[in-house]
Amino acid sequence: MHSEVSLILCTFGSTGAYVTARSKRFMQTEQLIKGCQNNDRKAQEVLFQRYAPVLFSICLRYSRDRAEAEDHLQDCFIQIFDKIGQFAFKGSFEGWLKRLTVTTVLQKYRSQGMFEVITHEMADDTAAITVDEASYSLEYLLRLVQELPDRYRLTFSLYVLDGYSHKEIARMLRISEGTSKSNLARAKVALRNRIETDQQNEQAQNL
Amino acid sequence: MSKTKDIERVYVEAFRDFEASVPTNSWERLEERLHSRSKKNKRKLWLLPLSGVAASLLGFLFLQVFSSPQPTSSSVSDTTTFKEAYSLRMTPYLGFSNEEVRLTPYEKILPTPVLPSFSKEQDVLFNNHKEILLAYEPSLWLPQEVASVLQPYPVSSNPLRFQENETATSEETLASPTKYSDLREASDALAALDENEERSRRWSLAPQAGPVYYQSLSQGSPINPQFSDNPKSGNLNMSYGLQLSYALGNKVTVRTGINKLNLGYETSGVDFQPVASGSTNSHINFNRPVTLADAGSIKGSAQSASKSVSPGEAALLQQIGYLEMPLEIQYRVGGEKLGVSLIGGVSSLILTDNLIQFKEGGFSSSLGEASNLNIWNLSTNIGLGIDYRFNRQWKLQVEPMFKYQWNTFSEGSGGFSPYILGVNTGFSITF
Numbered sequence: 001m002h003s004e005v006s007l008i009l010c011t012f013g014s015t016g017a018y019v020t021a022r023s024k025r026f027m028q029t030e031q032l033i034k035g036c037q038n039n040d041r042k043a044q045e046v047l048f049q050r051y052a053p054v055l056f057s058i059c060l061r062y063s064r065d066r067a068e069a070e071d072h073l074q075d076c077f078i079q080i081f082d083k084i085g086q087f088a089f090k091g092s093f094e095g096w097l098k099r100l101t102v103t104t105v106l107q108k109y110r111s112q113g114m115f116e117v118i119t120h121e122m123a124d125d126t127a128a129i130t131v132d133e134a135s136y137s138l139e140y141l142l143r144l145v146q147e148l149p150d151r152y153r154l155t156f157s158l159y160v161l162d163g164y165s166h167k168e169i170a171r172m173l174r175i176s177e178g179t180s181k182s183n184l185a186r187a188k189v190a191l192r193n194r195i196e197t198d199q200q201n202e203q204a205q206n207l
Numbered sequence: 208m209s210k211t212k213d214i215e216r217v218y219v220e221a222f223r224d225f226e227a228s229v230p231t232n233s234w235e236r237l238e239e240r241l242h243s244r245s246k247k248n249k250r251k252l253w254l255l256p257l258s259g260v261a262a263s264l265l266g267f268l269f270l271q272v273f274s275s276p277q278p279t280s281s282s283v284s285d286t287t288t289f290k291e292a293y294s295l296r297m298t299p300y301l302g303f304s305n306e307e308v309r310l311t312p313y314e315k316i317l318p319t320p321v322l323p324s325f326s327k328e329q330d331v332l333f334n335n336h337k338e339i340l341l342a343y344e345p346s347l348w349l350p351q352e353v354a355s356v357l358q359p360y361p362v363s364s365n366p367l368r369f370q371e372n373e374t375a376t377s378e379e380t381l382a383s384p385t386k387y388s389d390l391r392e393a394s395d396a397l398a399a400l401d402e403n404e405e406r407s408r409r410w411s412l413a414p415q416a417g418p419v420y421y422q423s424l425s426q427g428s429p430i431n432p433q434f435s436d437n438p439k440s441g442n443l444n445m446s447y448g449l450q451l452s453y454a455l456g457n458k459v460t461v462r463t464g465i466n467k468l469n470l471g472y473e474t475s476g477v478d479f480q481p482v483a484s485g486s487t488n489s490h491i492n493f494n495r496p497v498t499l500a501d502a503g504s505i506k507g508s509a510q511s512a513s514k515s516v517s518p519g520e521a522a523l524l525q526q527i528g529y530l531e532m533p534l535e536i537q538y539r540v541g542g543e544k545l546g547v548s549l550i551g552g553v554s555s556l557i558l559t560d561n562l563i564q565f566k567e568g569g570f571s572s573s574l575g576e577a578s579n580l581n582i583w584n585l586s587t588n589i590g591l592g593i594d595y596r597f598n599r600q601w602k603l604q605v606e607p608m609f610k611y612q613w614n615t616f617s618e619g620s621g622g623f624s625p626y627i628l629g630v631n632t633g634f635s636i637t638f
Contacts, residue, residue, distance in 0.1 A: 039245070041238070048234050053226035060227055070230060074237050081241065130211035138221050145218075160215050161222050188214050195214075 029093060036084045044081055051094070052077075055101045061157045062105045064146055072108060076101045102162060106172055109150055129188040131195050144191055151175075152190065155183035409454040413464075413604065413635030416447040420628040421470040421527075424611075427622025429579060430523060430563065431489040433501045434474050435621050442471040442524075446629055448531070458539050462552075466531040469560070470627060475522040476501065479565055479574075490579040490619050491563055497574060499523070521567035525577060528560025535588060548592035554610060558582045584614040586627065599637065606631045 032050075035043025056073050063069035080100055087096055145153055154173060158164040159180075164172070166180040173180070422441035428434035448466025455461060480498045489499055535552025561576040590608030597603070610627040 041241075044241070045234055045238070048237065052229040052233065056229050057222075057225045057227040061222070070233065073229070073233065074240060077237055078240060078244070128213045128215075131214050131217060133210040133212040136217065136221065138225065141218060141221050160218050192214055 030089070033084065033087060033089070033093065036081060037087075039081075047080075048077060051097055054094070055097060058098060058101050058162070059105060060142060061145055061161055062102070062154060064150075064153075072105050075108070076104045079104045098162075102158070103172070106154065109154060110174070129185075129192050131192055132199065134199075136195070144194055147194075148187055148190060152183050152187035155180055156187035156191075159184050408599065408637045411450075411452045411454070411460075411602070411635045411637045413450040413452070413602075413633045414448075415450050415464075415466070415604075415631045415633035416445065417629050417631040417633075418443050419446045419468060419470060420444075421472045421625060422628070423472075424624045424626055425622050427620065427624070428474055429490060429616045429620045429623045430474060430525060430577065431491075431499060432619070432621050434477065434499075434523070435623075437474050437476045437501065439472055439474050442473060444469040444471055446531075446631075450533075450631075450633065450635070452537070452635075460537040460539065462533070462535050462537060464533055466533070467559075468529040468531050468556070468627065469526070470529070470625075471524060471526040472625075473522045473524050473566065477521055477523045477565070479521070490577055490616075492575045492578045494573065494575040497565075521565065523574075524562075524564040524566050524571065526560060526562040526564065527558070527577075527580065529556040530559050531556050531586075533588060537592060539592075539594070541594075544596050546594050546596075548594065548606075550588070550590045550592050550606060550608065552588050554586045554588055556584050556586055556612070579616045579618050579620070581614055581617050584612060586610040586612045594635075602635045602637065604631075604633060604635055 032043050032047055036047055052073065055076060056069065059069040059072040059076065060066065063072050080097060083100065087093065145156065148156065151173065155169055158169045158172070159166070166177045166184075169175075169180045170177045175183075420441045420443050423439065426435055428437065428439070446466055446468045448464055450462055450464035450466075452460045452462035452464075478500045480500065491499075531554045533552055533554040535550050535554075537548045537550045539546045539548040541547050558580055561580055563574045563577055564571045565574050588608055588610040590606055592604055592606040594602050594604040607630045608628075610629070612625045612627065615625055616623070
């Protein structure tokens with residue numbers, strides 16, 4: 001009798017604990033945001049620890065190298081804590097954070113001067129650029145992207161990795177839509193060339 | 208044939224759910240920055256109102272002094288600036304060292320003699336479309352692309368090639384470019400141009416004044432049909448008002464405003480008798496008993512000769528005042544300083560003054576007001592404009608306009624179709 005009751009109680013208890021824990025976690029985000037809005041240092045730390053990994057990955061693919069990405073991450077969080085008062089609890093918080101991160105990093109590059117170069121339209125920029133189907137490490141692909149010239153990297157990341165449209169990219173980078181498409185095509189060509197060159201070098205070395 | 212994959216897919220799949228590991232002391236560094244920021248903010252709060260005043264004063268002064276962007280003349284630029292300002296990170300693609308790319312990029316990939324070699328100094332050029340006519344990334348450009356960029360420029364005076372004393376010629380097919388001595392300046396100027404475009408001055412306000420002349424295209428008299436063949440002379444009066452215009456583009460402006468129009472004309476050869484006769488077919492609300500008659504028809508009559516007070520030539524002065532609200536479009540051709548415009552539009556006219564006077568030998572007396580003037584009517588306007596611009600803010604404009612008036616009279620216009628000829632002059636301020 002005791003064991004059945006205690007089993008039932010345990011089940012209820014653990015379910016209850018689970019439910020409470022989940023709703024606690026959900027509540028936590030709201031509380032977390034509110035805490036940050038009140039400049040509560042502890043809330044800010046928890047927010048940082050929770051979202052820094054995904055936002056750092058964004059910084060990495062917009063910045064030139066890891067060191068720069070770390071600086072940008074800090075700047076982004078400063079912006080986040082500055083502007084968190086403007087978050088109205090509408091829509092995804094993570095989406096809001098990501099957008100703010102992207103715009104903060106773009107502003108860094110804008111102040112450095114983004115030049116609009118006359119682009120001779122590439123002969124066929126709608127053709128798919130393909131590479132050998134091999135497995136490329138994330139580190140390698142990331143390094144390649146980081147080594148692209150600034151505006152090609154930014155356009156590529158915005159379009160391919162963060163899903164912005166050419167129209168939105170044009171507005172954010174203050175270029176024309178045509179330039180955005182051209183940047184994307186050139187970025188892909190450059191990456192493809194680089195991958196192929198590296199592969200050829202590797203094969204040559206292996207011979 | 209090995210299998211290939213779209214490079215976009217390769218990247219999307221690799222980066223899906225990518226969460227990077229953050230360096231361990233990141234939070235500590237951030238916390239320090241946040242701490243010092245909040246301290247700074249608290250200290251500076253009391254400076255806020257003062258800085259606001261100072262900033263607006265400075266801003267005002269700045270606007271006055273630097274009202275238009277001044278490109279600097281070229282000078283020998285610092286090669287290290289070029290390296291810093293623009294990252295030569297494309298070099299891994301071709302295996303060039305930084306030095307090589309900087310000095311002679313084109314020679315490396317394009318041995319053709321068509322293209323010039325760069326000397327040490329690099330100038331940055333861009334045209335009025337804010338496009339930079341200099342390729343920074345030789346490794347990513349195909350030869351034909353480079354050639355097509357340089358194509359509009361005659362090789363002899365190629366602005367991308369220069370020695371110390373050489374300057375760009377103006378034989379460009381594009382609008383004349385501005386030369387900057389290094390990339391930083393170029394990018395600053397580009398940013399400034401962007402800002403100027405955004406807050407470009409589109410509104411103008413112009414107080415205007417000018418003479419207006421009133422006449423009719425055809426014979427007729429709105430006062431009394433018997434005066435239809437009497438000579439009428441238009442009077443020259445003043446009109447004054449305020450014009451507000453908004454520039455829709457470089458050439459087209461839409462404008463409105465409010466003007467006070469004082470118009471008048473005289474009908475001569477009129478006689479009057481100080482008694483009201485039974486019939487009055489004059490469209491006048493008389494303020495005293497009076498009969499008007501055509502002097503031409505009276506002359507022959509002995510009966511009226513004894514009655515009339517003033518035989519001979521006298522005139523009726525009809526004065527009309529309107530409040531005019533025009534809506535016009537202006538198409539301007541010309542340069543920055545001097546321009547000629549074609550102006551067309553309509554005006555709304557609201558009657559404000561209405562007077563008919565009897566004039567004789569310098570003596571005039573009021574008879575009353577016209578009874579057939581519409582309170583509201585329209586005019587269609589067409590004219591020319593000449594403007595001379597002193598600076599970004601001030602402009603002088605002289606605009607002769609022809610305005611044909613419609614619907615002036617509610618009845619009995621007698622074939623009188625008036626028009627207004629005027630010359631509006633004024634100073635316009637742009638903001």
